[in-house]
Amino acid sequence: MIEVKINHAGYHLEQLYLSDIHFSIPPGETVGLLGANGAGKSTTIKSIIGTIEAFDGEIHIKDGHRLAYIPEEPILYDHLTLWEHLRLAATSYDLPDEQWIPKAEELLKLFLLTGKEHHFPVHFSKGMKQKSLIVLSFMIKADIYIIDEPFIGLDPIATKNLITLLEQEKQRGAAILMTTHVLDSAEKLCDTFVLLHEGRMLFKGNLIELQQRTNQTLDTSLLDCFYYLLEEEVANEPRL
Numbered sequence: 001m002i003e004v005k006i007n008h009a010g011y012h013l014e015q016l017y018l019s020d021i022h023f024s025i026p027p028g029e030t031v032g033l034l035g036a037n038g039a040g041k042s043t044t045i046k047s048i049i050g051t052i053e054a055f056d057g058e059i060h061i062k063d064g065h066r067l068a069y070i071p072e073e074p075i076l077y078d079h080l081t082l083w084e085h086l087r088l089a090a091t092s093y094d095l096p097d098e099q100w101i102p103k104a105e106e107l108l109k110l111f112l113l114t115g116k117e118h119h120f121p122v123h124f125s126k127g128m129k130q131k132s133l134i135v136l137s138f139m140i141k142a143d144i145y146i147i148d149e150p151f152i153g154l155d156p157i158a159t160k161n162l163i164t165l166l167e168q169e170k171q172r173g174a175a176i177l178m179t180t181h182v183l184d185s186a187e188k189l190c191d192t193f194v195l196l197h198e199g200r201m202l203f204k205g206n207l208i209e210l211q212q213r214t215n216q217t218l219d220t221s222l223l224d225c226f227y228y229l230l231e232e233e234v235a236n237e238p239r240l
């Protein structure tokens, strides 16, 4: 379980971008953090993981719970091989060799990285770097996964494997937060949605609640509801 209470957050104290973004993710649930470009999704994630410049709010994570974060732009160490990255993560979480090594090998095979363990991932393609971070995150069996744009840059097989892994982790009781612009995938994978617009939370709830909120029928897609909600918001904005 993770509880997010962002009163204000942003990049300059005098000009905070996010305001009043409050939501929680119970164990075994996936929340989709949605919004147009610049709506504040990455800023919300930075607030949760503690890398934002200015923050007023509270983030509650149960003691001892592990959080795995997969950023949109993969960040890897220049001078460590893929295997050294995996060993470093395992050491940081005190995982015994007999636990992490078989899991790492299984994930490397699944994401077609077997044979690349002793290469330097900084020289990998963008998708391979992303897959390396996926292997690292799923290897530690986190309680909370935060994934920024998981489907951009992954090939179709890797995307399918990632979806299967996410479903398995959810069944295991992990709480998952993902941002994505791929709304048909979000509709299938997420239990609830947090919709941001210009740093504010426009909506929080499941698809049925979003269909009701936008006066749409139960067969209306997430994409269409999202569109109607933003259209209504923009129409109601004060004109300069």
Ligand SMILES: Nc1ncnc2c1ncn2[C@@H]1O[C@H](COP(=O)(O)OP(=O)(O)OP(=O)(O)O)[C@@H](O)[C@H]1O
Pocket: 011, 017, 035, 036, 037, 038, 039, 040, 041, 042, 043, 044
């Ligand atoms: N490092 C930064 N310094 C100053 N302002 C920033 C910084 N990063 C983002 N912003 C601003 O904060 C606002 C929200 O950006 P954010 O990256 O959270 O949007 P997003 O919803 O993740 O967008 P996208 O879908 O394009 O990734 C934007 O106005 C952006 O210009």
